[in-house]
Amino acid sequence: MAPLLSVLDLTPVSSGQQPGEALRHTLELAEATDRAGYERFWIAEHHNSGAFASAATEILIALAAARTRRIRVGSGGVMLPNHSPLKVAENFLSLEALFPGRIDLGLGRAPGTDGVTALALRRSREALAADDFPAQIALLRAFAGETPWPAGSVFSGVLAEPRGVKLPPLWILGSSLYGAQLAGELGVGYAFAYHFSQEDPAEAVQTYRRHFRPGPLAEPHAILGVNALAAPTAEEAHDLSLTAAALSLGILSGQRGLLRSPEDARAWLREMDTDPARLLKKARIGTPAQVWADLQALAEQTGAQELMVTTYTHDPLKREQSYRLLAGAAGLEEAGAGETAPAALKEAALK
Numbered sequence: 001m002a003p004l005l006s007v008l009d010l011t012p013v014s015s016g017q018q019p020g021e022a023l024r025h026t027l028e029l030a031e032a033t034d035r036a037g038y039e040r041f042w043i044a045e046h047h048n049s050g051a052f053a054s055a056a057t058e059i060l061i062a063l064a065a066a067r068t069r070r071i072r073v074g075s076g077g078v079m080l081p082n083h084s085p086l087k088v089a090e091n092f093l094s095l096e097a098l099f100p101g102r103i104d105l106g107l108g109r110a111p112g113t114d115g116v117t118a119l120a121l122r123r124s125r126e127a128l129a130a131d132d133f134p135a136q137i138a139l140l141r142a143f144a145g146e147t148p149w150p151a152g153s154v155f156s157g158v159l160a161e162p163r164g165v166k167l168p169p170l171w172i173l174g175s176s177l178y179g180a181q182l183a184g185e186l187g188v189g190y191a192f193a194y195h196f197s198q199e200d201p202a203e204a205v206q207t208y209r210r211h212f213r214p215g216p217l218a219e220p221h222a223i224l225g226v227n228a229l230a231a232p233t234a235e236e237a238h239d240l241s242l243t244a245a246a247l248s249l250g251i252l253s254g255q256r257g258l259l260r261s262p263e264d265a266r267a268w269l270r271e272m273d274t275d276p277a278r279l280l281k282k283a284r285i286g287t288p289a290q291v292w293a294d295l296q297a298l299a300e301q302t303g304a305q306e307l308m309v310t311t312y313t314h315d316p317l318k319r320e321q322s323y324r325l326l327a328g329a330a331g332l333e334e335a336g337a338g339e340t341a342p343a344a345l346k347e348a349a350l351k
Helices: 019-036 057-066 085-098 115-122 125-129 133-143 177-186 201-211 234-240 242-253 262-271 288-302 316-329 333-337 343-349
Strands: 004-009 040-043 072-075 103-108 170-174 189-192 222-230 284-286 306-310
Touching (some): 004 019, 004 316, 019 040, 019 057, 019 316, 040 057, 040 306, 057 072, 057 085, 085 103, 085 133, 115 125, 133 177, 177 189, 177 201, 201 222, 222 234, 222 288, 222 316, 234 242, 234 284, 242 262, 284 288, 288 306
Parallel strands (some): 004 040, 103 170, 170 189, 189 222, 222 306
16 A cells, blocks of 8 residues: 655755755745645754754744645654653644644654753753653653643642643654554554664564554554655756765764765765765665655555655755655645545555
8 A cells, every 4th residue: 555655854954055044945845745745744853963953843843834734744753851741742732722633743762962962951961861751751641631640749730731732643753663662552653763773664663563552543653764865867866865975974974064065975975985875775766756666665565654754955946846756756746735635545554
């Protein structure tokens, strides 16, 4: 069955571009992918990275939701240990009240940054060392009124505002089998970071399904994050992908920086004697038909019902073009003219 298609955006900042421009391009991409018929538009949380400007995730979600009509908008994800569960509950209850039925709350446990910046966010070494992700999720749900407080809890009289609003659907984000098991046990959706994880994606999805117990969701729903780039020709797609290869090399080598143009990326990769194909071995790159065929095969191999695509190009218009071309190959364009994605496609993905 054909998988649903969604978008993960990190607000990448290209050389020659101001971070404020990158923020505006994220909002423009949300509008474009809404029109194209994508299922979700999730925004990541990163801090002190230089290359990514998606630090104030909830602000971007609100602005993206206000500028779109039908696409679900959410966090991919909020790194819960960086925040107070009460404040996260308040932020997302407010978003749900403003945009009912269109908000997702994706939660992760990684810091989304380096150790020193994580310390600045969490404000104590004890909080930095804490390994209490499930407990923090339980607090968030209780503050939101989704679950009752245990007897004798010091927080039993505290409820997040606005009251009377249902917490948006929870998703656990993960790159390990731990997140898969936790999502299953909680009965919520699971999004696996295939694009950078070292784990077998099929095993991650199977682990999630094996541990799934009905909760907020009656049935399991697995999303797979994947790097992909489509262009009118395979040659152009591979040329544009040099930007992503250089970004990956920068992360691996500790030489982080802004997204390089294909020309600058090619020169640097040669200087570093690095084969871009090795860095992009998990990415799906080519013509729209090729990329869509590869994505369908990946979904079938892993059992994921939905693929969440992230795309890096130096030129933001080429990034938007890639999503538009992929939507056309997947038959989503017509859906963008209505209020929801095709019912048949949704039903197929949920089977």
